[in-house]
Amino acid sequence: MSLILLALAGAAPAPAVPTVSPAAVETRAQLPRPDAIxxxxxxxxxxxxxxxxxxxTMPAARKSVQNPRDWQQATFWIALTELAKYDARYAPPLMELGREQAWKLGDNPFHADDQLIGQAWIWAARNGAGQEALAPTIAYFDHVLANRQTGSLEFIPGAPGAGWSKCTDRWCWCDALFMAPPTLLQLARQTGDQRYAEFAHEEFKATTDYLYDPVEKLYFRDSRFFDTRDAKGRKQFWSRGNGWVMAGIVRMLDAMPRKDPKRAYYEGLFRAMAARLLTLQKPDGYWSPSLLDTDPGTPPESSGTAFYTYAFAWGIDAGLLDRATYQPAAIRGWDAIVRAVQPDGMLGWVQQVGDRPDSVSAKETQFYGAGAFLLAGTAMADLARKEYR
Structure with a gap:
């Protein structure tokens, strides 16, 4: 029977804020075994x-979450491709979904959110589905390249009912750096057509030049937040927003040839952001919804924390981050998000769809939170497998 049809028991009562004792924070530095992860x-x-x-289970979700090709679900499906490397039982649901969706991307011809699911279809093409799975993604991005958008990256919200800012035809919000450029680089690797990679590099740099704060070494979510400050005068850098960026860079580097001259740019950016993020992790292992707000009492938030755990674990394994410095932080991050898993297996403490720090609770979950957890867990397993072999 397909894993999609598995039935699980009803949810148990949600626990309080997941906590860890100060002593455990100081002493827990042992990487869990791969099978436990x-x-x-x-x-x-x-x-x-x-x-x-x-x-x-997702009462706060947008209606669009019901579309498997939407970014909210797509984050989970592309993460499932990583788990399928460890357990072949997770491949059939991906293949079933692709055939059900005719391997299409989203309906918007330029919006990055509609391009993320392409990574799952590229994986399927490499793992038995063949050219049929790849053709719609090629057609979609050939249209993007033939009709390249050159508008401003300034985020000016549309009129009520008119949709988002016109700038979202390009990558004018930092989340887009997870959604689109890794898809393009994977497509370039799969097809050998470097036009897709060249486009990704040019647009990534344009977005970074616009949204990256070289002092804080973090990304503003979009231009509306350049001058936003909290009650203590701190800049607002959204945890999941920067998590999207870090995870996106990981997936770009993973898709790039080792000798690609562009790697140095991304590796430098990755290291700089990792060093800053290391200083912002709270003692309980979480990163705050607003990264610079590390005051006691800030709520746990599992999606941003999972993305940083993914990035740190991958970076250590790839030789880009110093193991002695970053592995304890990755372990604390992993422990934190494991504590956010409810008794029935639902990942809680996932901030809902948004564009800035917001409230979060144990009962809140989303596909993208589960996806971030899978990415973190498979990267931690990769790291542990080498330590315990």
Whole structure:
């Protein structure tokens, strides 16, 4: 039977804020064994697969979450490709979904959110689905390249009912750096057509030149937040927003040839952001929804924390981050998001769809949170597998 049809028991009462004792923070530095890590990953993956159409579990979700090609679900599906490397049982749901969706991307011809699912289809093409799975993605991006958008990156919201800013035809918000450029680089690698990579590099740099704060070494979510300050005068850098960027850089580097001359730019950016983020992790392992607000009492937030855990674990394994410096932080991050998993396997403490720090609770989950957890867990398993072999 497909994993999509698995039925799980009803949810147990949600726990209070996940906590860890100060002593455990200081002493816990042992990387868990790969099988223990993967057991947690499977719990979350199985719950999400079993509840993929149970919209009652996500009462705050936008209607668009019901579209598997939308970014909210796509984050989970592309993360499932990483788990499928460890467990072949997770490949059939991906293939089933692709055939059901005719391997299409989203309906918007330029919006990065509609391009993320292409990574799952590229994976499927490499793993048995063939050219049929790849053709719609090629056609989509050939249209993008033939009709390249050159408008401003300034985020000016549209009139009520008119939709988002026109700038979203380009990558004018930092989340887009996870959605689109890794898809383009994977497509370039799969097809050998470097036009896709060249476009990704040019647009990534334009976005970075516009949204990256070289002093704080973090990205503003979009231009509306350049002058936003909190009650203590601190700049506002959204945790999940910067998590999207870090995870996006990981997936770009993973898709680039080792001798690609462009790698140095991304590796330098990745190291700089990692060094800053290391200073912003709280003692309990979480990163605050607003990164510079590390005051006691800030709520746990699992999606941003999962993306940073993913980036740190991958960076250590790839030789880009110093193990002695970053592995304890990755372990604390992993421990934190494991504590956010509810007894039935649902990942809680996921901030809902938004564009800035917001409230969050144990009962709140989303596909993209589960996806971030899977990415973190598989990267941690990769790291642990080398340590315990």
């Amino acid at each position: 993967l057991a947690q990953v499977r719990r979350v993956a199985d719950w999400q697969l079993a509840n993929r159409t149970n919209w009652a």
